[in-house]
Amino acid sequence: xxxxxxxxxSLLLTVLVALVLSVLPLPPWLSAVRPAFLVLTVMYWxxxxxxxxxxxxxxxxxxxxxxxHGAVLGQNxxxxxxxxxxxxxxxxxxxxxxxxxxxxxxLGALVAYEFVLFAIxxxxxxxxxxxxxxIHALTGALIWPLVAAVLDRVRGTR
Numbered sequence: 001x002x003x004x005x006x007x008x009x010s011l012l013l014t015v016l017v018a019l020v021l022s023v024l025p026l027p028p029w030l031s032a033v034r035p036a037f038l039v040l041t042v043m044y045w046x047x048x049x050x051x052x053x054x055x056x057x058x059x060x061x062x063x064x065x066x067x068x069h070g071a072v073l074g075q076n077x078x079x080x081x082x083x084x085x086x087x088x089x090x091x092x093x094x095x096x097x098x099x100x101x102x103x104x105x106x107l108g109a110l111v112a113y114e115f116v117l118f119a120i121x122x123x124x125x126x127x128x129x130x131x132x133x134x135i136h137a138l139t140g141a142l143i144w145p146l147v148a149a150v151l152d153r154v155r156g157t158r
Contacts (some may be wrong), residue, residue, distance in 0.1 A: 038055050
């Protein structure tokens with residue numbers, strides 16, 4: 001059974017689509033529960049193809065997200081780089097887990113991501129103390145199996 005090689009084109013296309021889904025204007029009630037599509041996509045590529053995705057992808061994707069809607073330039077880049085580092089380092093362990101356990105791992109990663117953003121927002125005087133801030137982590141973990149299945153299809157694996 002041959003597996004199609006991971007291509008830079010499919011990575012860039014999926015990251016671009018995830019970026020659009022992340023910055024697309026939505027009504028406030030729907031924006032509150034929007035998953036962090038870009039973070040999930042970068043995490044997928046960091047686990048599935050760590051040499052193609054990886055820490056540099058996390059940094060540049062986070063920086064791009066900062067340009068569109070970051071309170072402080074570099075906060076998303078720092079947070080995404082940190083969780084991407086862990087994903088690349090532990091990709092073999094994460095890849096072997098069933099979808100439910102991967103979703104729990106993603107919940108932890110998304111909570112860590114939000115915590116870094118929360119800390120930076122507090123240090124820079126932009127505190128958002130609403131509990132709705134943490135909903136993104138939960139919705140991201142809930143849709144992780146779907147995101148992984150779609151990106152597996154795009155990547156050409158099962």
